[in-house]
Amino acid sequence: xxxxxxxxxxxxxxxxxxxxxxxxxxxxxxxxxxxxxxxxxxxxxxxxxxxxxxxxxxxxxxxxxxxxxxxxxxxxxxxxxxxxxxxxxxxxxxxxxxxxxxxxxxxxxxxxxxxxxxxxxxxxxxxxxxxxxxxxxxxxxxxxxxxxxxxxxxxxxxxxxxxxxxxxxxxxxxxxxxxxxxxxxxxxxxxxxxxxxxxxxxxxxxxxxxxxxxxxxxxxxxxxxxxxxxxxxxxxxxxxxxxxxxxxxxxxxxxxxxxxxxxxxxxxxxxxxxxxxxxxxxxxxxxxxxxxxxxxxxxxxxxxxxxxxxxxxxxxxxxxxxxxxxxxxxxxxxxxxxxxxxxxxxxxxxxxxxxxxxxxxxxxxxxxxxxxxxxxxxxxxxxxxxxxxxxxxxxxxxxxxxxxxxxxxxxxxxxxxxxxxxxxxxxxxxxxxxxxxxxxxxxxxxxxxxxxxxxxxxxxxxxxxxxxxxxxxxxxxxxxxxxxxxxxxxxxxxxxxxxxxxxxxxxxxxxxxxxxxxxxxxxxxxxxxxxxxxxxxxxxxxxxxxxxxxxxxxxxxxxxxxx
Amino acid sequence: xxxxxxxxxxxxxxxxxxxxxxxxxxxxxx
Numbered sequence: 119x120x121x122x123x124x125x126x127x128x129x130x131x132x133x134x135x136x137x138x139x140x141x142x143x144x145x146x147x148x149x150x151x152x153x154x155x156x157x158x159x160x161x162x163x164x165x166x167x168x169x170x171x172x173x174x175x176x177x178x179x180x181x182x183x184x185x186x187x188x189x190x191x192x193x194x195x196x197x198x199x200x201x202x203x204x205x206x207x208x209x210x211x212x213x214x215x216x217x218x219x220x221x222x223x224x225x226x227x228x229x230x231x232x233x234x235x236x237x238x239x240x241x242x243x244x245x246x247x248x249x250x251x252x253x254x255x256x257x258x259x260x261x262x263x264x265x266x267x268x269x270x271x272x273x274x275x276x277x278x279x280x281x282x283x284x285x286x287x288x289x290x291x292x293x294x295x296x297x298x299x300x301x302x303x304x305x306x307x308x309x310x311x312x313x314x315x316x317x318x319x320x321x322x323x324x325x326x327x328x329x330x331x332x333x334x335x336x337x338x339x340x341x342x343x344x345x346x347x348x349x350x351x352x353x354x355x356x357x358x359x360x361x362x363x364x365x366x367x368x369x370x371x372x373x374x375x376x377x378x379x380x381x382x383x384x385x386x387x388x389x390x391x392x393x394x395x396x397x398x399x400x401x402x403x404x405x406x407x408x409x410x411x412x413x414x415x416x417x418x419x420x421x422x423x424x425x426x427x428x429x430x431x432x433x434x435x436x437x438x439x440x441x442x443x444x445x446x447x448x449x450x451x452x453x454x455x456x457x458x459x460x461x462x463x464x465x466x467x468x469x470x471x472x473x474x475x476x477x478x479x480x481x482x483x484x485x486x487x488x489x490x491x492x493x494x495x496x497x498x499x500x501x502x503x504x505x506x507x508x509x510x511x512x513x514x515x516x517x518x519x520x521x522x523x524x525x526x527x528x529x530x531x532x533x534x535x536x537x538x539x540x541x542x543x544x545x546x547x548x549x550x551x552x553x554x555x556x557x558x559x560x561x562x563x564x565x566x567x568x569x570x571x572x573x574x575x576x577x578x579x580x581x582x583x584x585x586x587x588x589x590x591x592x593x594x595x596x597x598x599x600x601x602x603x604x605x606x607x608x609x610x611x612x613x614x615x616x617x618x619x620x621x622x623x624x625x626x627x628x629x630x631x632x633x634x635x636x637x638x639x640x641x642x643x644x645x646x647x648x649x650x651x652x653x654x655x656x657x658x659x660x661x662x663x664x665x666x667x668x669x670x671x672x673x674x675x676x677x678x679x680x681x
Numbered sequence: 682x683x684x685x686x687x688x689x690x691x692x693x694x695x696x697x698x699x700x701x702x703x704x705x706x707x708x709x710x711x
Contacts, residue, residue, distance in 0.1 A: 192702065199695045203688050329709030336702045336710075384687075391691045395698045 119264075119511065119519055126520030127527070130301065131278050134531065137297070138282025138290035148563045151287035152219055152543045153376050158289075160382035162296050164389030167364070167373045168397075169295035169532035171390070172302065174256035175503075176401065177529045182502035184405020185412075188333030190347045192399050194647075197356030201364060202391035204357075206384040209365040209610060214380045219547040221371040221610070228613040229620040231552070236627065237609060238548035240602045241368055242541060246574060249537040250581025255503070256530045257582055262424035263507050272582045279531045280575030283538045284568050288376055291535040298528035305525030306400060308518050309510070313407040316513065317414070323459040324410040330458065330470050331477060333406050346645040355647030362607040362650050364390075368540040408509050413455045419444050419484065421504035425491040432494045437487065444483040451476030534578065542571040601638065604650030605630030608657025612665075615658075619665040626661030630654070 145151045183191055209221075218224045222241070226234035257271035264271075282290045317324050328334055338348045345351065364370045364387065377383035419441050420426040429437050454473035461469035491499040510522045546567045551558070558566075608630050612618040633656040634649045644652075 189702070189705075196695075196699075199691045203691050206687065325705070325709045332710070334706055334709045336706045388687070388691065392694050395695065399698070399702060 119523070120516045122516050123520030123523065126517065127524050130524035130527065134294050134297070134528075135278050135282055137293060138286040141282075141286035141290040141293060145287045145289055146564070148560050148567065150289070151564055151567055152372070152539070152547075154287075154289045154292065156376060157378055158292055158376045160377055160385040161389070162292055163373055163377045163382070163386035165299045166292040166295035166532075166536070167370060167386055168390055168393065169299045169302070169529075170369060170373060170536040171363075171394075171533075172299075172397075172529055173252050173533040174259075174526050174530035175252070177302065177306075177526055178256065178259060178506045179503050180398070180401050181405040181408070182505040184333075184402035185409040185505045186405075186502050188328075188331075188406060189336045189399065189402045190338060192336060192395065192402055193338065193347050193349055193352035194356055195360075195395050195398050196349065196352035197354065197358070198360045198394050199391040200353075201357045201360035202387045204361060205365045206387055208614060210374060210383050210387065211380045212614065213371060214375060214377070214383045218375070220368050220544050221366055222368070222544065222548050225609060225613060225623070226552075229609075229618075229623045233609065233620060233624045233627065234548060235552075236624070237366075237606050238368075238544045240606065242544055244602075245367075245369060245537055245541055246577055247581060249534060249541070249574070249578040250585060252530060252533050252537070253578055253582035254585035256526055258585070259503055259507055259526075262422055262504065263511065265423075269583055272579050275527055275530050276534070276575065276579040276582065279534045280538065280572060280579070283535045283575065284571045287567075287571075288372065288539055291532075291539050292373070292376060294535060295532045298532040301521070301528045302525045303397075305518075305522045306404060308521065309514070310400070310404055310407065312514055312518065313404070313411055317407070317411060319410075319414070319456075319459045324407060327413065327455055327458055327473070328406045328410050330473060331409075333409065343644045343648055346647050351645055351647045355645070355651055358604055358607065358650035358654055359647060362603045362654070366606045366610050367603075368544050369537045372540045372543060373536065405506070408505060411509070411513070414452055416445065416448050418508065419487045420491060420499075421501050421508045422491070422499070423504075425495060425499060425501070428494050429487065429490045433490050437490060440483050440486050440490075444480060444487075447476055447479035447483060451480055538571050538574050538578065541574040542567050545570045545574070601631045601634045601649070602627075602653065604634065604653025605657050607650065608654040608661065611654060611658050612661045615662065617665055618661055622661035622663070622665035623657075625664055626657040626659075629660040630657035 147155075149155055180191065213221055213224055216224050216227060218227075220238065222234045222238035225237060253272055253276050254268075257268060257275055260266065260271040260274070261268045282294060286294075314321055319327070325334065338345070339350070340348055341350050342348055343351075374383040374386050377386055418426065419437070420429065451473065454469065454476045458466070458469040458473045488499045488501060491501070510519055514522060546563060550566055550570075551563060555562075605627050609623050609627050612623050612626060630653040634653045637644050637649060637652050
């Protein structure tokens with residue numbers, strides 16, 4: 119990184135913080151702080167929805183996945199457009215029309231306080247931990263690449279985000295998201311342009327070579343419940359996952375509750391319906407092009423510099439030998455790739471076979487090195503997350519490196535800010551105002567909300583700093599989170615069925631989580647994308663069975679919040 | 682009516698996106 123790149127990163131941070139402080143001036147009431155007085159334009163809300171979902175992991179991890187595994191991950195999003203349309207006619211009018219602050223508040227109006235509190239509590243537990251991992255993922259990469267202590271990287275990403283979220287509330291979060299989406303898309307497009315300019319073969323040849331390795335196999339129509347990336351798991355499981363995420367997760371629901379009207383809230387979600395798959399395809403294709411780039415330029419055996427250093431220190435001789443074989447295989451593969459690019463149809467099969475043999479030899483050496491890294495560090499090697507940072511730092515021109523680092527920070531900050539804002543909202547509205555102090559003044563709640571945002575920000579930074587040590591705990595919480603995602607969706611589906619009753623909703627929720635736990639720990643093994651289907655269906659079936667014959671249903675709307 | 686129109690529009694865009702991905706796979710895939 120040159121001085122100019124650091125200047126760009128600092129300017130980006132100053133820009134975001136300054137804007138957050140500016141937005142703080144108009145945020146002096148609770149509804150303004152959490153919902154921007156329900157007055158934001160659809161396009162700003164739509165960009166905020168997309169920015170919240172696109173984290174730093176997407177920008178560096180998914181691009182790396184494109185380089186190593188190809189395009190098939192895009193199938194994961196095949197259910198998103200349909201989910202957005204369904205939400206536009208079901209939950210969005212219910213939630214926006216109910217004038218609630220949180221999605222869970224709506225559940226008390228429809229069912230009872232315990233269903234609201236349980237769903238909100240589950241949201242708080244899972245989102246607080248996941249917020250820590252959203253900070254830690256890019257922070258770990260920054261630390262490995264720049265050689266900083268982890269605390270510095272966490273502070274660099276976490277402190278500015280907490281600052282503008284605490285001061286500016288949802289206004290600052292949303293308008294920062296708009297800018298951050300611009301920075302992210304701009305950096306991605308710049309990356310693709312640089313790649314296309316620097317490839318020694320034409321884009322057509324580049325795609326042909328990448329296709330030979332199977333990286334352009336997008337569709338897998340096999341019906342394998344254990345495989346996450348198939349057409350069917352994407353369309354069916356993905357629809358349920360996206361319904362759960364965009365329809366019941368406060369970090370997303372709060373985005374579109376700030377829209378001016380139900381129609382504007384719908385339009386904001388439709389932006390994702392139109393653009394998510396093309397954007398995700400672009401991210402993966404960027405990774406595929408990086409793979410092709412390193413066919414013609416020697417790359418490292420291990421992309422993670424911290425792991426590489428430790429392996430060199432612990433197993434220097436074996437690593438050097440593997441490196442020598444890797445370099446030899448690289449020359450063979452490069453020649454074969456050039457031959458394949460210019461091969462006439464008559465000799466294409468032979469050229470393809472020679473190229474694949476060279477590629478297999480390199481992959482074998484990489485596997486060996488990754489095995490060494492896992493042995494030395496006693497942790498799974500996540501080398502895939504370091505491919506894009508390596509490319510950016512070694513190949514991008516001065517200035518663009520800074521833009522890309524700012525884009526990674528923007529991706530992380532936009533997701534963290536939305537989560538902190540929603541964690542604070544659920545804490546204050548669903549617990550503090552509901553159970554602790556129902557009759558406080560607006561100014562009092564505003565002060566508590568800012569304190570709650572700061573608390574969750576600090577909590578997320580601490581979790582991020584100790585993420586490596588808390589690794590297994592975070593995994594447990596994330597796994598626990600997947601137990602109730604679909605189940606919460608089931609409760610919201612029940613809320614739209616007039617015959618459903620409070621008892622059915624509460625018991626159904628617990629039954630749904632138990633069913634997902636049974637599928638998760640039992641046999642046959644089922645990919646996590648199907649967990650949401652199992653959870654939601656179980657809640658609706660159990661909830662309706664219990665609701666049959668029980669008393670009057672509660673009113674859908676019109677009750678005031680709180681006791 | 683509005684829902685049907687929105688659904689058709691979103692699904693049409695998705696069909697185009699999937700068709701482009703399919704063409705990419707058919708032309709360059711293994």
